[in-house]
Amino acid sequence: MTAYRVYSKEEWTSAVKALESHYQVFVPVKDGDFHLFGLLSEGKRPDFDFQNTHLSPKSIVYPQSERMFEYSLDGEDPDAHMLKEAPKDFSPRAIVGIRPCDALAFQRVRVNFDTPRYRDPWWVSRFESTTFVGLGCNAPEATCFCTSVGGGPFSEAGLDVLLYDLGDRFLAKVLTSKGDGLLKKALGGMEADGTLVRQAESLALKVTEAMPAVVPVDGLKDKSVLELFEAPFWEDVAFGCINCGTCTYLCPTCWCFDIQDEVLGKSGDRIRNWDSCMFPLFTLHGSGHNPRGGKVARVRQRFMHKLKYYLDKYNEGVQCSGCGRCVRSCPANIDIRQVAELMNSL
Amino acid sequence: MLLKNLLEHIGLEPGRLHFSWISSAEAAKFVEVANEVNQVVEELGPARFLVKRKARVA
Amino acid sequence: MLHYTEKIREIAGRLLKQGVVDVFIGYRKGSVPMMNNPLLIRDPGSTDLLYWDSNCALNLCNYLTGRKDRIGIVATGCVSRNIVTHIVENQISRSQLYVVGIPCTGMISHRAVIRAVGGREIIEFEEQGERFLVRGRDFEEIFEKNDFLQSNCAVCRYPNPVLYDEMLGERVPGYEGDDVYRDVEKVEQMSSEDRRGFFSRMISRCIRCYACRDACPLCYCPTCFVDESRPQWVGKSIDPVDTMTFHLLRAFHCAGRCTDCGACERACPMGIPVRQFTKKLNKDVQELFSWEAGLGLEQRPPLDVYRQDDYDGFIR
Numbered sequence: 167m168t169a170y171r172v173y174s175k176e177e178w179t180s181a182v183k184a185l186e187s188h189y190q191v192f193v194p195v196k197d198g199d200f201h202l203f204g205l206l207s208e209g210k211r212p213d214f215d216f217q218n219t220h221l222s223p224k225s226i227v228y229p230q231s232e233r234m235f236e237y238s239l240d241g242e243d244p245d246a247h248m249l250k251e252a253p254k255d256f257s258p259r260a261i262v263g264i265r266p267c268d269a270l271a272f273q274r275v276r277v278n279f280d281t282p283r284y285r286d287p288w289w290v291s292r293f294e295s296t297t298f299v300g301l302g303c304n305a306p307e308a309t310c311f312c313t314s315v316g317g318g319p320f321s322e323a324g325l326d327v328l329l330y331d332l333g334d335r336f337l338a339k340v341l342t343s344k345g346d347g348l349l350k351k352a353l354g355g356m357e358a359d360g361t362l363v364r365q366a367e368s369l370a371l372k373v374t375e376a377m378p379a380v381v382p383v384d385g386l387k388d389k390s391v392l393e394l395f396e397a398p399f400w401e402d403v404a405f406g407c408i409n410c411g412t413c414t415y416l417c418p419t420c421w422c423f424d425i426q427d428e429v430l431g432k433s434g435d436r437i438r439n440w441d442s443c444m445f446p447l448f449t450l451h452g453s454g455h456n457p458r459g460g461k462v463a464r465v466r467q468r469f470m471h472k473l474k475y476y477l478d479k480y481n482e483g484v485q486c487s488g489c490g491r492c493v494r495s496c497p498a499n500i501d502i503r504q505v506a507e508l509m510n511s512l
Numbered sequence: 513m514l515l516k517n518l519l520e521h522i523g524l525e526p527g528r529l530h531f532s533w534i535s536s537a538e539a540a541k542f543v544e545v546a547n548e549v550n551q552v553v554e555e556l557g558p559a560r561f562l563v564k565r566k567a568r569v570a
Numbered sequence: 571m572l573h574y575t576e577k578i579r580e581i582a583g584r585l586l587k588q589g590v591v592d593v594f595i596g597y598r599k600g601s602v603p604m605m606n607n608p609l610l611i612r613d614p615g616s617t618d619l620l621y622w623d624s625n626c627a628l629n630l631c632n633y634l635t636g637r638k639d640r641i642g643i644v645a646t647g648c649v650s651r652n653i654v655t656h657i658v659e660n661q662i663s664r665s666q667l668y669v670v671g672i673p674c675t676g677m678i679s680h681r682a683v684i685r686a687v688g689g690r691e692i693i694e695f696e697e698q699g700e701r702f703l704v705r706g707r708d709f710e711e712i713f714e715k716n717d718f719l720q721s722n723c724a725v726c727r728y729p730n731p732v733l734y735d736e737m738l739g740e741r742v743p744g745y746e747g748d749d750v751y752r753d754v755e756k757v758e759q760m761s762s763e764d765r766r767g768f769f770s771r772m773i774s775r776c777i778r779c780y781a782c783r784d785a786c787p788l789c790y791c792p793t794c795f796v797d798e799s800r801p802q803w804v805g806k807s808i809d810p811v812d813t814m815t816f817h818l819l820r821a822f823h824c825a826g827r828c829t830d831c832g833a834c835e836r837a838c839p840m841g842i843p844v845r846q847f848t849k850k851l852n853k854d855v856q857e858l859f860s861w862e863a864g865l866g867l868e869q870r871p872p873l874d875v876y877r878q879d880d881y882d883g884f885i886r
Contacts, residue, residue: 231569231807406608411779497837523766
């Protein structure tokens with residue numbers, strides 16, 4: 167039987183505080199105009215009254231810049247020219263208050279970093295050391311479209327615990343043993359009775375039903391890659407695009423990176439940085455040729471990857487969790503919902 | 513001047529950046545300026561601003 | 571400025587039909603409130619897509635670079651100054667352009683509006699003359715546009731196009747106060763160390779997306795220094811020194827060219843006031859060379875020419 171616990175909102179804040187001796191606890195905090203995920207240990211005050219964080223929590227598992235290896239170029243050093251793994255912190259961490267779309271996003275990204283043939287050791291280790299405590303969305307934004315891409319405002323995919331905000335308290339639904347373990351370390355709360363559970367279920371149903379799937383992606387699987395690639399609308403879609411990295415860096419499902427060596431004196435670092443298909447350098451060949459030399463090709467790549475190549479390769483939905491961050495923050499108002507519609511109806 | 517102003521505006525210590533025009537025939541001026549730059553910079557101590565050491569990343 | 575929409579459609583239709591231009595560049599109404607989408611049309615039948623209001627704050631001159639066709643373009647004061655700069659720098663020729671001038675009463679800072687409603691989600695935006703209305707799920711507010719102008723627009727001295735083929739309305743008054751650079755002066759008065767802290771904190775949020783660069787019409791280099799790999803000029807990580815180096819160089823490349831159109835700041839997804847870099851340069855260029863960018867086709871920019879009386883007090 168599924169376990170539920172209920173916490174008054176004050177209780178929940180101290181429960182989260184109590185997690186600190188067991189986890190690095192990431193919580194939504196108000197930072198200027200936005201909410202962002204911050205470390206509780208840095209004196210940040212959790213604020214669970216938010217729509218979604220401005221930046222996705224992907225950097226908690228996959229930092230924007232990460233030292234992979236260190237090496238010495240000193241001929242005298244017996245270990246010269248040997249890559250040594252940089253010290254890493256894989257201690258348990260908890261993301262408390264992650265929205266269901268962002269939890270789903272980690273699942274969509276996982277197929278890239280954790281495959282039967284290749285495992286990215288750092289992404290996987292951080293992912294596995296993370297407990298995901300979700301917070302259902304009582305009021306999805308107008309730009310949200312999780313229900314169109316296989317998620318939902320109370321979707322449980324990728325979560326260990328799901329919280330329901332019931333006004334003056336949180337109902338916590340335990341989804342995995344990892345989640346159960348976390349709640350046992352959180353103080354306070356009590357077992358919830360059936361009435362509260364029914365209240366939460368009807369809330370979830372009401373909110374989910376009020377959010378119909380409006381972005382059509384159902385026809386994409388059967389479309390021809392070449393026809394989509396050569397579709398007549400790309401030039402129009404791309405015209406306004408300024409080719410910045412806002413959409414890719416705010417996106418919880420964009421995973422591309424670049425690897426750089428930085429050398430100082432006789433010691434070096436091999437660093438992995440997020441990269442973006444919007445940047446010309448992303449595809450520049452050593453020969454000087456750039457197969458995606460122009461803006462239209464780059465914009466097309468982003469949408470084709472998300473809505474077609476990914477779908478064809480993994481058959482696990484599109485590479486989008488419907489969080490709407492790119493829609494809200496694109497300086498030129500390029501809207502993935504409209505592009506999906508164009509592609510779907512080609 | 514624009515570059516010097518901008519650099520100092522964003523926090524470079526005054527005295528860190530020097531410009532001069534010295535002809536190849538002006539050995540005495542070269543010595544004078546070099547000594548002066550040396551003295552001012554020494555007083556400021558090691559530069560920290562805009563100097564990258566090991567990358568500060570995760 | 572909503573009322574310009576009809577006129578823009580009319581003119582675009584006429585220009586395309588008569589073959590005066592091959593394409594027309596303007597804005598389409600955005601899919602989210604207070605965000606519009608730069609648009610290019612070729613077909614006189616699709617002029618209904620064109621739209622104009624006080625949220626057209628990216629600089630359309632950015633879309634001219636490298637075009638070989640004849641272009642109709644909507645231009646406010648700052649956009650027209652950037653067009654002038656483009657012409658002076660040989661990025662486009664005057665004869666290719668048909669400039670539809672807009673006397674501009676300023677663009678709205680969407681961030682200030684969101685702040686004013688306490689961060690609540692705005693679902694609808696309606697411009698009503700010099701006021702505007704925003705509506706959310708459980709609120710509705712009417713604001714005076716003048717209280718919510720982008721900070722560059724609030725002190726704009728050149729709201730009227732300096733170069734145009736046709737004007738859409740009567741000229742509007744520009745800002746006449748003598749405190750255009752008050753924000754820069756405030757920073758100048760800080761100690762060196764405080765300024766270092768001020769700018770370091772400011773860019774600590776930067777995610778290196780380069781939206782500031784990409785939104786800027788001056789940034790048309792075929793390969794930006796950031797995208798150079800042989801040699802690489804600046805680190806790609808989010809190390810604070812690399813990030814500062816990027817902002818410093820981006821700004822310096824705009825020296826004597828920046829019109830303070832505010833597109834960089836508008837585009838920044840993290841709300842960083844990146845104009846604090848370029849505005850210092852604008853102030854210095856004005857003080858040292860009595861220069862403001864993009865005001866006329868005849869004058870060469872100050873960093874383009876040598877004059878005997880150029881300031882040289884910094885050279886020993």
